[in-house]
Amino acid sequence: MLTVLLILIPFIAGLIAFGLKGSGPKVLGMISSLATVVIAIGTWCTFRTTPDSLNFVANWIPQLGSQFRVGLDGMGVMLCLLTAIASLLVFITIYNRNYEKANAFYGLMLLSQAGLTGVFTAFDALQFYIFWELALIPVYFLCSFWGGEKRIAVTFKFFVYTFLGSLLMLVGIIYIYFQTPDHSFSFASFTGANLNPEDQKWLFWLFFVAFAIKMPVFPFHTWQPDTYEQSPTPVTMILSGVMVKMGLFGVIRWLLPVIPQGAAMWSDVAIVLCIIGIVYASCIAMVQNDLKRLIAYSSIAHIGLMCAAIFANNEQSLQGVLVQMFNHGINIIGLWIIVEVIQNRLGVKNLDQMGGMAQKAPRMAIFLVIISLANIGLPLTNGFIGEFLMFSGLFQYNHWFMAFAGLGIILSAVYTLGMIQKVIFGQGNELTETTTDLQPGETLALSLVVIMVLVLGVYPKPMLDLVSGTSEVVSKLF
Amino acid sequence: MNALISTALSGVVLMFVGLFVRNKQHIKFYAIAAILIAFIANLAQYPAVEHGGYIMYGMIEVTKFGVLFNAVALGAALLYFLLSGSEFEKVGEHVADYFALVFFILSGIMLAASFSNLLMLFLAIEIMSIPQYILAGADKKSLKSNEASLKYFLMGSFSTGILLMGITLIYGAAGTFEISGLGLGAESVHPLALCGIILMVFALSFKVSAVPFHFWTPDVYDGSPTVFTSFMSTVVKAGGFIAFLRMFHTSFAGGNISEHWTLILSIITAVTLILGNFSAVFQQSVKRMLAYSSIAQAGFMLFAVVAMNNMGAQGIILYSAAYSIATIGVFAVLMKLKDYTFEGFNGLAKKEPLLAAAVAVFLFSLAGIPVTAGFFAKYFVLSAAIQHGHILWLVIIAVLCAAISVYYYFRVIIAMYFKQGEPEVEPVSGGFKAALILAVLLVLALGLFPNLLLCWM
Known part of the structure; x- marks a missing residue:
């Protein structure tokens, strides 16, 4: 239940924030993020004693074999904690700032927190995909409305890039779904899918591109400097502090366990891309x-x-x-x-x-x-x-x-x-x-x-x- | 069957209502009542076909699938009346006639969802088409409307001719009109029948505006009175697809014609997707953009026809619902604006936050973003194609195109939310707002729980 609360609290607080006026959204944001930090620490304690109690399953679309299935492992606990801390830090920092349309600003910030937490807790591939997209939408509006001069074009590029990546991942998810023995989207079925090495060879790229765009890894990084520059800084904090971790998380949680042979085949290529990115980005930074x-x-x-x-x-x-x-x-x-x-x-x-x-x-x-x-x-x-x-x-x-x-x-x-x-x-x-x-x-x-x-x-x-x-x-x- | 009879009767009744009732508001209420009756009558038939359909005189087969599709079409039409019913009177004098024509189109669609005989297919297509030619030219004083009507009529009759030729050839090969007995699924197909199939594919592609048979679409949709474009590009298009799917799903049952079939239709699908999306990008008018987007969306619906599996059938139902609701909603708001260009939407969010938010949700749905009905619609048709197994290249093209579609859908969102402007908006009534909220809730409900619809399959 704790896990569900981690998603629900910022989600509901976000919806309420839209309707508040004056300093209401600020206070609500602060309360909600404090609560999530406390709960995230609570999940850490629970994880050390009874990790199974963090899992939660509910029926969602039985015809498709998709369930609302959330859970936490060590990595999940850590990332949820990071998400909660990040939004708390953001809210503390901007407490004295006054944003135009503050209710929408805080509402969207909280919704993006809910989306991110959803990504880190999903143990069902379809649900993972949906949260993956949902985390993006509020950020899109935040950047486009409160960002710098060139915000509209830049954010749009960012959106299209990531959307394309996620659609490729969706194709991969559906393909694997048909190869699972029990036609289910659950994490366990996905890791048990019958994927031959030939399939894994191309499936790897469908997933990797989606994650690489999010991280971003060279040569999929071109959206990132522009977006960080043009976004309002509180949003950049969420983007760079938490959102890019979605890509890394995706690789560790989904790509390696589901497509291990594909990953083994292409790991050298991936590392070379990363290293080119390291040297290239460092040189430009200088x-x-x-x-x-x-x-x-x-x-x-x-x-x-x-x-x-x-x-x-x-x-x-x-x-x-x-x-x-x-x-x-x-x-x-x-x-x-x-x-x-x-x-x-x-x-x-x-x-x-x-x-x-x-x-x-x-x-x-x-x-x-x-x-x-x-x-x-x-x-x-x-x-x-x-x-x-x-x-x-x-x-x-x-x-x-x-x-x-x-x-x-x-x-x-x-x-x-x-x-x-x-x-x-x-x-x-x-x-x-x-x-x-x-x-x-x-x-x-x-x-x-x-x-x-x-x-x-x-x-x-x-x-x-x-x-x-x-x-x-x-x-x-x- | 109930739905077919009640819509046809309602059409006739409404024509006479026009003679006696002068108050246009009342006519609208009669139409809404009639469609509600048809909707309920259709649902009442569901228990009878739940465990297997039945055939009437070898002409009509009432199935669960057909009833479900009818429910979607009638539901969308109901929403259309609620949102845009009052726009009818702005087109011209004969409001009751327009409503009657819409009912005739609906009865054509009901027939398209349940024919079991090629003659019935021909009838269905004609009943669907002829009222549309009239509606396209309903704005008699407008040159564009006349052009649209004439163009549509000429092209439409031409394609109906081709359809008839195809039917004749197939009859020559099979000796029967019954679609379950055409034997098209056999090992080797008679050359005559093959020609017939190809002609029929062309004719039906015309009806659903698949490339390269789409040339009429932008002009007709742009020229027709907007209120009718909204209906023609949604519910009627879905009706075309249901005819397409029903024709070949039944007649190919169990055969292996699939290879040629897949190839021809895959090519049509691919060019439809590419051309529809790329053309939509360059439009300046939202109405024209929606016309091209309807071609692009047809590309996605064609997936179901290419794949020919159960997932595809589910996909068509969901896609029809999602696409119709969203497009009818966008059109309804568009009609409240004076300026149909993208600039006309500038600053709408500030002036009319509710309308802007609703349009944003509809556009999200059209773009296929999760938690809207459009996502699951795309999900199902893509799944159908992936399950089919041999057309992954097509799937990749489709997702690239879906990313392009974000460009033109989001242009509207950008205009509404991030640009400054003073849009000229007609005052909207409380009823309109309520209907709009209902549509938004439907989109979100289907986006969260697609099984609300699919559990009836």
Whole structure:
């Protein structure tokens, strides 16, 4: 039941928010996200004692063999927790902002949270597909209405890209459905489907393209920098912190278990694509002058590494990916909060118009340094353990892959440190003279992020324990 | 059978009503009452055919499937009357006649869903078509409407001729008109019959506006009074498909003509999808865009005819319902606007939030986005094709086209929600809003629980 609540609370709160006025939606959003965080922690506790009680099945379309089937494994618990925390952080950060049509804004934010949670909890392929699409619709409206100047065209491209990917996945899902012994969409039937290697060879691509567009992996990434740049920053936080994890999640939950031979056949190709993406995105990030685009490209690089590590497919690399999914989510949301603050104060996002902000906004500067370092993966921050495990796993798979992917780490240090330097150090200008430091809400959100960065950096064991079950099962598939 | 009789009778009665009743509002209520009666009469027949249909004099076969399709068609027509019934009086003087013609078309559709004899098929197609020629030209003073009517009439009669030729050839080969005894499913088919089949496929493709027999569609749909376009492009089109499916599903039973058949129809389907979608992208008028989108949607419905399996039959039912409700809804709102271009929708969300939200849901449904009826409609026809096994290439083309379709459907959504403007909207009544909400709820209900409809199959 807890699992169903995780979807229902933001869904109902979202619908109610549409009808509220004034600061009603804000308060409701805060209450709903606090409640989901509490419940997500509750599922974690339940998972350690009685994991079976997290599953819930109800009849939906019996003729089709599709059921409303939700459940949680370690990975699911972790991602639901991430989703809940992400929306809480977003709501805290923007508590003092006033958006036009705030009721619709908060309503859509909450609905997208419900959709995302639905994706992470679905154990029925059709239901998974439906939530996968549903998570997208509110985000489409959010970006198109509250985004930057070029928002309409950019968001539209994003929508068509992902929609096409999902339709291909739908074809794959239907095909596999006909191969299942009992004509059912349940996860168990899908993993037991009779798929010969020839089928798996092309089925792999139907699924992989859908997931790769979402992550995004080179060469399916072209929507991403534009969308991150044009979206309102709160939405970018959800997009980059949680939504891209849908792609990684899809690969681990559905692609590897259902099409293991296909994945084994194509894993080298997939890894090569990821590595090209890492190097390419890092190089572009180095020469970016736009703060939002810089972080967008750095995100492509990080996600590329995670995707490569999934296909290296040994227990270590998978565990690294799973932990990193959570930590990357936290770190990148932290970075976006700071971007939101800078944009709110300066109204610009070009790096050469910034500088010297450390003097005017020392607290923000400290937070930026800590979170950036975590994003590079410095030891004792949360980014370290995941990257270490992923590289170690990738090394066992192939030295050369590891060597090229390792370039990404060095380059990420280059552009991240460059960014810190340009933003907070150096000479100030007229614009940055007027900056004010963080407000209480922003400080609270960033403190929460930094606490998680340090705690999980020093003591990552609880998180590793949570996901060890998933990585153990998945890594034995091929 | 009940539905056939009651719609035909209602048509005749309504013609006379026009002589005695002058109040146009009253005529509309009579029409709505008549269609409700037909709907209920049709449902009343369901228990009798639930465990197997029956044939009447070798001419008509009443089946569960036919009754279900009739229910969908009558339900859609009811919704159409509720939403657009008051638009009839804007077309011209003879409101009662228009309603009567719509009822005649409906009786043609009922016949198309239950014929078991080629002659009946011919009758059904003619009964469906002739009132449409009149309706297309109902706006007598408009040149475009006249052009539409003439064009439709010429092309339509030509294709009916081809249909008749096909029927003759098949009769020559088989010696019977009964579709279950045509023997088209046998190992080797008589060359005459093969020619006949091809001619019939062409003629029926014309009726459902499949490419390359679609040239009449945009002009006719654009030129006809919008209120009739809304009906012709939805319920009538679905009727064409049911005839198509019934004809070949029954006559091919158990045979292996499938290879040629699949090839010809796959090609027709593929070009229909590609051409319909690409042409819709370039339209400036929403009405014309909907005309091309109806060609594109016909491409999806053709999947059911290509695949010829049970899933496809279910798909046609669901697709007809989903597509008809959504398109009738969009047209109903379109008719309230002064400007039919995309710009005419600018800023509608601010001025009329309810209308805009309803149109958005309908367009989501047409694009096939989950939790709307359109998703499951597409799901079923794609499933039918995948189950068929040999036409995966077609499925891939279809999903590419579905992604393209998002472009033109979302242009309307973008205009309504993200662009500024002052659209000129006629004031809408409370009844209209209620009917619109009902349509939205139907779309969402079928999107969540398609078995509401399919459990009757």
